[in-house]
Amino acid sequence: MLRYAAGRVLAGIPTLLLVSIFIFSLAHVTPGDPAVLLAGDNATPAQVEEIRSRLHLDLPLWQQFGIWLGDALQFDLGNSIYSGKPVTELIAQRIEPTLVLSLVTLVLTVLIAVPLGAISAWKANSIVDRISMGVAVAGFSIPVFVIAYLLVYFFAVKMRLFPVQGYKWLADGWLTTLNSVTLPSIALAFVFSALIARVTRASVLDALGENYIRTARAKGLGPSRILFIHALKSVGVPVVTVIGIGLATLVGGVVVTESVFNIPGIGRLTVDAVTRRDYPVIQGVILFFSASLILINLLVDLSYAFIDPRIRE
Amino acid sequence: MALTETETKIQAHGTRSRRRNPTLESLAQAAREPWTIICVLILLGFLAMAVLSPMLAGDPLAINPAYRLKPPSLEMIWGTDHLGRDVFARAMNGARMSLTVGVAVALLSAIPGVAIGIFAAMNRTGGALVMRVIDAMMAIPAVLLAIALAALLQPGLLTLIIAISIPEIPRMVRLVRSVVLSVREQPYVDAAVSVGTGGFALVRRHILPNTIAPVIVQATYAAASAIIASAVLSFLGVGTPPDVPSWGGMMADARKFFQFYPMLMVYPGALLSLLVLVTNVLGDRLSDALDPRKIARSI
Numbered sequence: 180m181l182r183y184a185a186g187r188v189l190a191g192i193p194t195l196l197l198v199s200i201f202i203f204s205l206a207h208v209t210p211g212d213p214a215v216l217l218a219g220d221n222a223t224p225a226q227v228e229e230i231r232s233r234l235h236l237d238l239p240l241w242q243q244f245g246i247w248l249g250d251a252l253q254f255d256l257g258n259s260i261y262s263g264k265p266v267t268e269l270i271a272q273r274i275e276p277t278l279v280l281s282l283v284t285l286v287l288t289v290l291i292a293v294p295l296g297a298i299s300a301w302k303a304n305s306i307v308d309r310i311s312m313g314v315a316v317a318g319f320s321i322p323v324f325v326i327a328y329l330l331v332y333f334f335a336v337k338m339r340l341f342p343v344q345g346y347k348w349l350a351d352g353w354l355t356t357l358n359s360v361t362l363p364s365i366a367l368a369f370v371f372s373a374l375i376a377r378v379t380r381a382s383v384l385d386a387l388g389e390n391y392i393r394t395a396r397a398k399g400l401g402p403s404r405i406l407f408i409h410a411l412k413s414v415g416v417p418v419v420t421v422i423g424i425g426l427a428t429l430v431g432g433v434v435v436t437e438s439v440f441n442i443p444g445i446g447r448l449t450v451d452a453v454t455r456r457d458y459p460v461i462q463g464v465i466l467f468f469s470a471s472l473i474l475i476n477l478l479v480d481l482s483y484a485f486i487d488p489r490i491r492e
Numbered sequence: 493m494a495l496t497e498t499e500t501k502i503q504a505h506g507t508r509s510r511r512r513n514p515t516l517e518s519l520a521q522a523a524r525e526p527w528t529i530i531c532v533l534i535l536l537g538f539l540a541m542a543v544l545s546p547m548l549a550g551d552p553l554a555i556n557p558a559y560r561l562k563p564p565s566l567e568m569i570w571g572t573d574h575l576g577r578d579v580f581a582r583a584m585n586g587a588r589m590s591l592t593v594g595v596a597v598a599l600l601s602a603i604p605g606v607a608i609g610i611f612a613a614m615n616r617t618g619g620a621l622v623m624r625v626i627d628a629m630m631a632i633p634a635v636l637l638a639i640a641l642a643a644l645l646q647p648g649l650l651t652l653i654i655a656i657s658i659p660e661i662p663r664m665v666r667l668v669r670s671v672v673l674s675v676r677e678q679p680y681v682d683a684a685v686s687v688g689t690g691g692f693a694l695v696r697r698h699i700l701p702n703t704i705a706p707v708i709v710q711a712t713y714a715a716a717s718a719i720i721a722s723a724v725l726s727f728l729g730v731g732t733p734p735d736v737p738s739w740g741g742m743m744a745d746a747r748k749f750f751q752f753y754p755m756l757m758v759y760p761g762a763l764l765s766l767l768v769l770v771t772n773v774l775g776d777r778l779s780d781a782l783d784p785r786k787i788a789r790s791i
Contacts, residue, residue, distance in 0.1 A: 197628030205640055316776065320769035322720050324727055324743065325761040328750065336751050343751070424630075431635025435724055449636065450728050453643040461640050469632045476631075 180484055187480045191473055198469045199251065203244050205465070206458045217260055256463035261455045266463035269448060276346045277433060277444035280360050280367070284429065285422070287368035288375055293411070293418065295372070296379025301406050303384060311376065318373025323432045327366040327439040334362060344441040363440045367432045371425060378421040382414035389413070415486040423479035430468050515705050515782065522781030531774040538767055542587040549581035552737045561753055570759055573742070574749055582737040583759050589726075589738040590719045590767055593653055597718035598711040600657035605664025606707055610695060612665060613672035623669070626662045634659035638721055642731035652731040656721045660714045667710050668703050675702045705782035712775035716768050723764050739764040 214231040215222070222230075231237050235246050250257070256266035295315075299308040335343040341362050347355040386392065387410055395405045437446030445464060452460035483490045522528050545552070550568070556576030564571045570579040612619040612626075629637075641655035675681060676699070684698050725731035726740030734741065739760035746756035 193624055194628045194631055197625055198631050201628065201632065205644060316772055317765075317769060320716065320720075320772045321765040322723055322727075322761075322768070324724070325765055328743075328754075328757050328761065332750075332754055336754075427630070427633040428635075430633040431724070434635060434639070435728070438728060449639065450730075453639055453728070453730050456643060458644065461643065465632060465636050465640055468636060472633070473631050 183484060183490065184481055187477055191477050195470060195473055198473070199248055199466060200244065202462050202466050202469070203247055205462060207240070251466065256466065257459035259452070259457050259460045261452075261457045261460075266460050269460060270445060270463060270467055273443055273445050273448050275349060275444075276360075276442045277437070277446060279349065279356060280363055280433060280436070280442065280444065281426075281429065283357070283360050283364040284367040284371060284433075287364055288371045289422070291368060292372035292375035293379050296376040296418075297383050297406055297411060299376070299380045300383035300387060300410075301402065303380075308380075312380065315373040315376045318369050318376075321370075322435075323366055323370050324435050324439050326369050327363065327436055330362045330366055331439075344439075346440075346442040346444070360442075363436045363442065366439075367429065367436055370432055371429055374425050374428065375418065375421060379414060379418050382417040383410050386410045386413045416483055416490075419479055419482060419486065423476045426475060427472055430472070513701075515701070515708075518705065518781045519778075522777055525777060525781070527773060528777045528781075531770045531777065534766070534770045535774070538587050538591060538770075541584050542591050545581070545584035545587070549584045550578045552578065552581040552585040553735060554578070561749065571755070573745060573756055579742075579756065579759060582742055583739070583763055585737040586739040586742060586760060586763070587767075589649075589732070589736060590722065590764065592649070593656065593722040594715035594719045594767075594771065596653045597657045597660060598715040600653065601660035601664050601714045601718075602707055602711045605661050605710075606668050606700075606703055608661070609665040609668025610672055610699060610703070613669045613676065614691070614695070614699075619669070622665075626665050629659070629662045630666075632659070634717075635721060635724060638725060639728065639730055642725055647731065647733060649732070649736070652722060652725060655725075655731065656718045660718065664707070664710055664714065667706055671703050671706050672699055675699055709775055709779040709782060712771060712778060716771040716775065719764070719768050719771065 212227075214227050214234065214236050217230050217234070218227045235243050238246075247257075254267050256270075258265055259269060262269070295311050299311050302308050331343055334340045342359055345359060347359040349356050383406070392405060392409060395409050400409075433444070434446035434449055436442070437444045438450050441447075445467070448460065449464045451457075452464065523532075541548070554577060556572070559572055559576040560574055562568070562572045562576075568578045568580060570583065573579055573582070608622060608626075612622045637659045638655045641658060642652055645651040645655065681694070681698055684694055689697070722731070722738070723740035723743075726738040727744045729744060732738050732741060742760040743757055743764075746753065746760075750757050
């Protein structure tokens, strides 16, 4: 078990290193001199030189990367060009809405997609299966902002059940927070559930062909017990894997959804930084999301050992 | 040069399989299914919309401030937007952008994806290295990478296409690599190697044809997600120049007026969703027809 865990952790390090090389080079694909860009329109050549040496832009690229990576490891991602604030501080300020939105979406997704996928597999090719898989294809075909506006129109503008936009902080009471993230979470969960439901269906379909399911049937167990206890247990690993990998897709959705609902999370931070070409913030946010995803997928890998004892060996 | 008996047989087999190409046969079979026909017809409709938009509709760029946010009329059947532009003309013209990006990204992710994927599967050490890089690219959320690339490079259609293609390549590489790895274990590949088929000929004659079917399916999915990604980028205001009509851009314009003029959002949103839906369903149909083992839709 310990060896498995150590192996997974070690495998994550080169990935993270390569990711940071990509993200570092992002700023260097920009046309133009970053020092000139940072200095603004009215800077003197001396000011540009000062910025160049302060940001180590006069050093060779590999040394710049070393310094950047060293700082990043100490949670220093540089300062925003726009506001001058440290990037880590900007991220920390905005992490709560993004985290709440993602977690609520994740819970909704698991509650919707796993039972839906399992039932579709059980009743494969039935009308229930066809309808739910049809909805699933629609789910990842309709862009999340289209779904978001549909929800806003019907549930916020027409029925006035939820706020049209905005986010209520947890400090003001978690119920109002939940109320403010309901529509965005449903929009995201619609897309995310579509992916998870399809994978769950395929995995359960495989599992239902196994001998132990036949044995369970022969013992006279009821369908719900076979499906939800025996079959679902064995599909834990593929489903959790897809949830882990799918989080990258979810992050993309979160960025868009936060923009639609005017939620002051990291997604909004990204879009604002992009429109201002604030590249330390862009780099910082991408590094933050990528490192989080690598970490989460590492935890997912480790969780297999608990879900499936065969992996512990 | 005299051929051995085995070589003659292999060559004969080669000619026979060339005459009855299994990929083409499955495609022909898929083309007879009603759902495939419906999807292809709708796609052709979008193509007609894109090509014929100057003839079918008015000028998508003409601004008429005196004629802002007007309801549908005989002249402008979907009304006008906040700058008095013809919504119908813009929506028709927006098909160009989506179709261009979809097709371009499908090609630009498939071609390097196949090349890198085959290399990764055929070359042990180089392959391991390449897959590490691919894993790292997969760790960066695709939409974020595309947003960052589109924002940092020179704005324009080509940038948009490149920014969306780059995050699509790793999925293609993984797929092609896994297909090639399993094909490489087939007895007929061993046979080809044992009669002295060289690396290049081996790839061209025995490996490459096996990747075509899954690559077509994956490229269809890539086109669908590229259309969504380009809409997302235009919606967020990154990547596309404002004077090129796009559905995402139209929706971004409609945001401020959404509560009172929801139809401004509905027209581009519905067209966008329909196009992506049809592309995805076509991908599913092709996947069913081309691969009996069923390619799992990669995320």
